[in-house]
Amino acid sequence: MPERDVRLSQALAHVAAATLCHQQSLSAYRKVNDQLRTALQSRVTIEQAKGFLSHRMGVSVQEAFDAMRGHARSHSRLLREVARDVLERALIPEP
Numbered sequence: 001m002p003e004r005d006v007r008l009s010q011a012l013a014h015v016a017a018a019t020l021c022h023q024q025s026l027s028a029y030r031k032v033n034d035q036l037r038t039a040l041q042s043r044v045t046i047e048q049a050k051g052f053l054s055h056r057m058g059v060s061v062q063e064a065f066d067a068m069r070g071h072a073r074s075h076s077r078l079l080r081e082v083a084r085d086v087l088e089r090a091l092i093p094e095p
Contacts, residue, residue: 042080049083 001009046068053064071091072082085091 042083045080045087046083049086052086 046065049068050061050064053059053067054061057064057067059067068082068086069079071077072079075082082091
């Protein structure tokens with residue numbers, strides 16, 4: 001094979017490899033970005049529910065959080081699900 005063709009083939013192989021690496025990096029970035037977005041949305045929901053419960057129950061924010069966490073654990077549910085139910089008024093303790 002002529003030297004010129006070998007160099008061209010190597011250059012194309014390098015471009016292909018760089019493209020694959022870039023695609024993997026982009027995929028990993030998107031995955032982390034989605035995870036962070038979900039975590040942030042969950043955190044906002046939990047914080048809003050803590051505030052609501054604190055006011056509704058007349059307790060500290062920490063006590064409201066402890067109540068939600070205890071409910072989540074005793075019912076084998078995710079904290080963000082319990083918080084969502086609180087905000088949607090599907091789960092509201094009496095004051």
